[in-house]
Amino acid sequence: MKIKLRNYKAAVVTLAAIAVLAISLAFTVWRLLNVEQDLRTEDTHTNLWQISQTQFEASIFAEVLARTAAGEAFADPEQAPTFRLAILISRLAVLLEGPQGKVIDRVGELESLKEAYLRLTHAEPLLEKGIDTRTATMLRVQARDLAYQLRDITNKVTLLVREEAMAKRSTYLRYVFESFAFIIGIAVSAAFLLVRLFKGMQETTQAKQLLKQEQELSDLVINNISDQGIVMFDAHLRCLLWNPGMEDLLNLKPDQAVGQHMQDLDPIFAREDVSNSLIRATEGMSSILENEASSPDGQERCLEINCFPVYMAERKLGIAFMRDVTEQWLARKQTERQNFDLEIKVLQRTAALRQAERRLIAAIKSASEGFAAFDWTGKLLFANEQIWAAAPVSLWCQDEMDLSGFLRCFAMCEGADMRLVNAQSPFEELELDLRVKKDTWARLSLTKADGATIFVRVTDISGYKQVAKALESALNRERETTSAYRNFVSMVSHQFRTPLAILDSSAQRILRRGADLTQDELVTRIQKIRNAGTRLTRLVESVLNAAKLDAGTIEVNPASYNLVDLVMDICERQREVSSQADIRFDVPDIPVRVFCDGMLIEQVVVNLLSNAIKYSGDRPVVEIKVWMDGSRAFCSVRDWGIGIPADEVPKIFDRFYRARTASGIAGTGIGLNFAQRIMHLHGGEIQVESYEAAGSLFTFDLPVANADQTQQAA
Amino acid sequence: MSVMAFVGNSALSYAAEPLRPAKGAVVLTVSGNIEQTNAPGRAEFDQEMLDALGRKTLEATFVMSGKAHLFDGVPLRAILERVGGKGSAIRASALNDYSIDIPWDDLKYDPLIAMSADGQLLKVRDKGPLWIVYPRDEYSALRNNIHDSRWVWQLNRLQIIPP
Numbered sequence: 001m002k003i004k005l006r007n008y009k010a011a012v013v014t015l016a017a018i019a020v021l022a023i024s025l026a027f028t029v030w031r032l033l034n035v036e037q038d039l040r041t042e043d044t045h046t047n048l049w050q051i052s053q054t055q056f057e058a059s060i061f062a063e064v065l066a067r068t069a070a071g072e073a074f075a076d077p078e079q080a081p082t083f084r085l086a087i088l089i090s091r092l093a094v095l096l097e098g099p100q101g102k103v104i105d106r107v108g109e110l111e112s113l114k115e116a117y118l119r120l121t122h123a124e125p126l127l128e129k130g131i132d133t134r135t136a137t138m139l140r141v142q143a144r145d146l147a148y149q150l151r152d153i154t155n156k157v158t159l160l161v162r163e164e165a166m167a168k169r170s171t172y173l174r175y176v177f178e179s180f181a182f183i184i185g186i187a188v189s190a191a192f193l194l195v196r197l198f199k200g201m202q203e204t205t206q207a208k209q210l211l212k213q214e215q216e217l218s219d220l221v222i223n224n225i226s227d228q229g230i231v232m233f234d235a236h237l238r239c240l241l242w243n244p245g246m247e248d249l250l251n252l253k254p255d256q257a258v259g260q261h262m263q264d265l266d267p268i269f270a271r272e273d274v275s276n277s278l279i280r281a282t283e284g285m286s287s288i289l290e291n292e293a294s295s296p297d298g299q300e301r302c303l304e305i306n307c308f309p310v311y312m313a314e315r316k317l318g319i320a321f322m323r324d325v326t327e328q329w330l331a332r333k334q335t336e337r338q339n340f341d342l343e344i345k346v347l348q349r350t351a352a353l354r355q356a357e358r359r360l361i362a363a364i365k366s367a368s369e370g371f372a373a374f375d376w377t378g379k380l381l382f383a384n385e386q387i388w389a390a391a392p393v394s395l396w397c398q399d400e401m402d403l404s405g406f407l408r409c410f411a412m413c414e415g416a417d418m419r420l421v422n423a424q425s426p427f428e429e430l431e432l433d434l435r436v437k438k439d440t441w442a443r444l445s446l447t448k449a450d451g452a453t454i455f456v457r458v459t460d461i462s463g464y465k466q467v468a469k470a471l472e473s474a475l476n477r478e479r480e481t482t483s484a485y486r487n488f489v490s491m492v493s494h495q496f497r498t499p500l501a502i503l504d505s506s507a508q509r510i511l512r513r514g515a516d517l518t519q520d521e522l523v524t525r526i527q528k529i530r531n532a533g534t535r536l537t538r539l540v541e542s543v544l545n546a547a548k549l550d551a552g553t554i555e556v557n558p559a560s561y562n563l564v565d566l567v568m569d570i571c572e573r574q575r576e577v578s579s580q581a582d583i584r585f586d587v588p589d590i591p592v593r594v595f596c597d598g599m600l601i602e603q604v605v606v607n608l609l610s611n612a613i614k615y616s617g618d619r620p621v622v623e624i625k626v627w628m629d630g631s632r633a634f635c636s637v638r639d640w641g642i643g644i645p646a647d648e649v650p651k652i653f654d655r656f657y658r659a660r661t662a663s664g665i666a667g668t669g670i671g672l673n674f675a676q677r678i679m680h681l682h683g684g685e686i687q688v689e690s691y692e693a694a695g696s697l698f699t700f701d702l703p704v705a706n707a708d709q710t711q712q713a714a
Numbered sequence: 715m716s717v718m719a720f721v722g723n724s725a726l727s728y729a730a731e732p733l734r735p736a737k738g739a740v741v742l743t744v745s746g747n748i749e750q751t752n753a754p755g756r757a758e759f760d761q762e763m764l765d766a767l768g769r770k771t772l773e774a775t776f777v778m779s780g781k782a783h784l785f786d787g788v789p790l791r792a793i794l795e796r797v798g799g800k801g802s803a804i805r806a807s808a809l810n811d812y813s814i815d816i817p818w819d820d821l822k823y824d825p826l827i828a829m830s831a832d833g834q835l836l837k838v839r840d841k842g843p844l845w846i847v848y849p850r851d852e853y854s855a856l857r858n859n860i861h862d863s864r865w866v867w868q869l870n871r872l873q874i875i876p877p
Binding site for chain 1: 778779809810837838839840841859867868
């Protein structure tokens with residue numbers, strides 16, 4: 001590149017020198033041509049000669065006229081005035097019309113000369129007719145004046161010419177200097193070109209010398225490389241060089257080979273591909289090829305032939321390097337065979353692997369659980385139908401889903417946490433139980449295999465969850481029961497002990513006093529014993545009921561009843577027990593048919609009624625109401641007793657729970673719980689509305705029995 | 715044209731014939747190395763004798779005026795042949811005593827001895843009666859001062875200078 005740039009610069013400089021030379025030469029020649037033109041056009045001598053000739057003729061004419069005036073006769077016609085006038089006029093005409101006219105005009109004498117010409121022309125006819133002495137004398141004066149005038153013109157022209165010559169000389173001097181300058185330019189550029197030429201020749205000589213040295217060196221190298229054959233050839237494939245390496249390879253001495261056609265040297269060069277490569281090398285294209293053949297001793301061998309173009313001394317030549325590569329070739333063949341075996345093995349293994357993969361995919365597809373595989377960046381690799389069908393996936397996920405999107409589908413399910421929302425590569429293993437639908441639970445598990453593939457499994461665990469839930473509720477019930485019995489035991493120890501103590505103390509008193517007892521006292525004692533007995537009986541009953549309920553042995557035997565009759569009967573019986581109570585009714589006239597187990601509902605009503613009386617002090621007032629609303633029948637029991645504190649209202653149906661306002665009043669805390677559970681068994685519920693120290697309102701509802709059932713019951 | 719042809723033919727027939735004496739005014743005198751004479755040592759031509767040699771026209775530019783004129787006259791060569799003149803040069807002299815040597819070689823340009831220009835017969839006062847004109851416009855070799863000075867007007871004498 002540098003050399004090229006230098007060459008380029010040198011060429012530009014040379015061209016510039018040549019241009020300077022040419023321009024200088026052209027300008028100098030042009031200047032010289034200018035001078036030549038000038039010299040040609042300015043014929044000053046001719047001008048002066050013409051004028052002086054005319055002047056001479058005018059003088060001759062004047063002399064002839066003088067002789068005429070003197071009366072001389074002219075023997076020679078060429079001496080006659082007419083002839084001389086004609087000559088003079090012709091001379092004047094030449095002066096006026098030729099280039100002399102312009103010169104005369106420049107000295108300002110043209111007009112007067114023209115006048116003289118006219119006067120002479122007018123004189124011509126006078127002379128033709130014959131002239132008298134006087135006229136001749138006058139004409140002579142004119143002719144003489146013309147001669148004088150012409151003499152003056154000569155003087156003036158001479159002076160003019162001199163002036164002009166002065167100016168011309170200075171111009172020519174300038175031209176000379178200019179030409180000199182350009183000649184210097186010519187000399188300098190020519191010298192430069194000569195120097196350049198000389199240098200170029202020197203360089204060429206040096207280059208030739210270098211080339212020769214290089215050639216010698218390469219010959220030396222080529223001839224001393226014996227492990228590689230080197231052959232050079234020209235475009236006609238004539239061998240130019242044959243090194244000892246070739247001799248070893250092909251058993252041919254250099255003196256036998258050089259100058260021969262390559263094809264004739266060895267059959268290897270006659271092969272089409274080899275000879276083509278050799279020809280291509282001479283055309284400027286490199287190529288490499290391998291030739292498998294048998295060596296002269298009959299063994300298999302492989303020769304590598306590298307063909308390259310060579311430019312030497314302006315000739316397109318080719319060079320070929322030949323090497324025995326039999327060992328490499330055999331090794332390669334061996335490798336190729338092994339590779340082929342390996343490839344077949346790989347194919348077989350691949351097929352087996354494919355089959356295994358297909359089986360696996362089939363298994364995954366037929367699996368009941370959802371399965372998907374993602375790569376470590378979260379890109380979906382595979383997903384079976386079940387995973388697509390999974391509730392949130394089918395709702396939220398598109399075909400192009402990645403693991404993050406997939407996990408976010410589940411983020412809204414119950415049991416999800418922020419790990420699903422924030423899941424990013426690299427993903428962490430996780431396992432979550434999620435409620436994907438109302439009664440469907442799924443276990444979502446994310447596991448990593450080999451640190452690259454991520455497997456996601458969605459398993460339906462609804463059944464398991466149900467069982468777990470059932471187990472949990474059973475366990476809870478068990479716990480509840482245990483605690484209930486613990487409470488029960490503590491309650492019983494208190495509630496049962498009181499009547500038992502009454503029984504014992506009354507029996508002791510009767511025993512101690514014996515016959516001293518009065519009748520009244522005895523009656524009182526016995527009455528006390530009886531009351532305690534009744535109370536115990538009731539306690540036992542309620543405990544039994546609760547036990548039955550817990551054991552699930554209470555059977556509901558529904559039938560059609562008139563709720564009004566049912567309530568009225570119960571109230572009649574209650575009046576007998578609690579005569580102090582004021583029980584009021586608000587019931588419809590028509591029967592209210594309900595579908596229930598009469599025995600159990602009686603328990604409920606008795607419980608509510610006895611509670612109302614029990615917690616209403618000395619003068620209890622109870623109001624019982626029955627009504628229907630649509631397909632439900634309602635019954636309410638209202639009192640104006642001690643009421644229940646607002647914060648305790650939700651708890652009063654808990655077993656063994658007793659409101660703090662109820663302290664001091666006997667009770668087990670079983671009754672309301674029992675009643676509520678009976679109502680639940682009927683598909684109804686006891687509602688409570690209560691205000692402390694203001695009273696309570698308990699309402700329960702039952703389904704109305706339809707006509708068919710009524711008839712059936714009847 | 716037919717007259718011209720006739721004159722041309724008769725000119726050839728004259729070549730060896732002796733020259734008759736001039737009857738009219740002599741317009742041209744040829745002297746020097748000549749074979750035919752009609753006066754002592756010279757050949758004299760009157761206008762009629764010149765016309766008999768065959769006329770020719772030539773258009774040429776006169777260098778003094780720079781104008782082209784159609785000249786009509788006798789070829790110089792015809793006159794020299796008629797008198798059997800042979801030499802190295804022809805000394806042409808004029809009425810105004812101008813004189814110049816025309817090399818024999820110039821005959822190859824076939825100069826004309828004009829007697830009229832643009833149909834006007836040449837008189838002494840306008841460069842007549844004879845005027846040597848060269849075909850200046852046809853040959854560039856003729857366009858220089860030396861040849862221009864050979865345009866001898868008011869010609870009246872020719873002298874053949876022997877080699």
